[in-house]
Amino acid sequence: MKVLFWSDFNCPYSYIGIKRLTDALNELNLDYELNMKPFELYPTLFNEPTxxxxxxxxxxxxxxxxxxxEKISEIEKIALEDGLEINYKDVKITSSRPAHRLVKYVQNRHPEKVGELIFKIFEANFIENRIIADINVLTSIAADLDLNQKEIEEMLKGNSYDFEVQIDEEDAIVMGVDAIPLYILSYNEEQLTIPGAYEKEDFKIALEDMISGKLASKTFL
Structure with missing residues (x-):
C-alpha cells in the first residue's frame, strides 16, 4: 500500500489523521510506504516562536x-481518544520548513525510517512542545533514529531540499489541494483520495474495499 499525503507538523489534525490511518493499516497487517508532502500552514513564519x-x-x-x-481543549480531547496526549495549548508556533526539509532528506537517503521520523517530529511539537524549527531539536530527533547527526546538521544549516519542498507545495496548488490532511492511497490498480482525518474504522473500511477489489477508482473529492 502506498500512502501519499499532504500534511504539516503544525496541524494537529495531520497528527491525528496519520495516527488513525497507520493504526488502521497496522491492524489489517498491511505493508505500506509513507510519502509525506509538505503543506505549510504558516509559510511566512521564521524560526523563532511567535x-x-x-x-x-x-x-x-x-x-x-x-x-x-475551548476550541484548543476540544482538539486535545479528540487526540486523546486516539491515544495522543497532546498539549496543543502550549505548542510554540514556528516555521515547519526545516522539519519538512529533514523529511525530504530521510525519504531520499533512508526511506525505511521516514515513518518513524514523521511521528517523532509530531511528538516533539505537540506532546513535548519543543521548537521544531530548531536545528538542535531536529538533529537530536535524527540521532534517536541512528542517522548521521553531523551530516543532517550541515544539511539543515544550508538550503538543501528547500527547492524540493517548494516544488511539492506548488504541486499542491496545481492539484487543488487547499486543506490538510489529504491522503492518496494506492493499491495495485486502485486509488482512493481521502481529504481529512477520518475515523480509524472508516479508514479500515476503505482499505478493505481497496484490497478486495470493490473499489473502482473511488474518490471522496
Missing part, C-alpha cells in the same frame, strides 16, 4: 481567549 496558540486562534477566528481555549 504567538501562543490561544492568541493565534483569537487572531485567526476573531473569537475571545475563552472561546479559543
Amino acid at each position: 504567538n501562543s496558540m490561544t492568541t493565534e486562534y483569537v487572531l485567526k477566528y476573531g473569537i475571545t481567549p475563552k472561546e479559543a481555549g
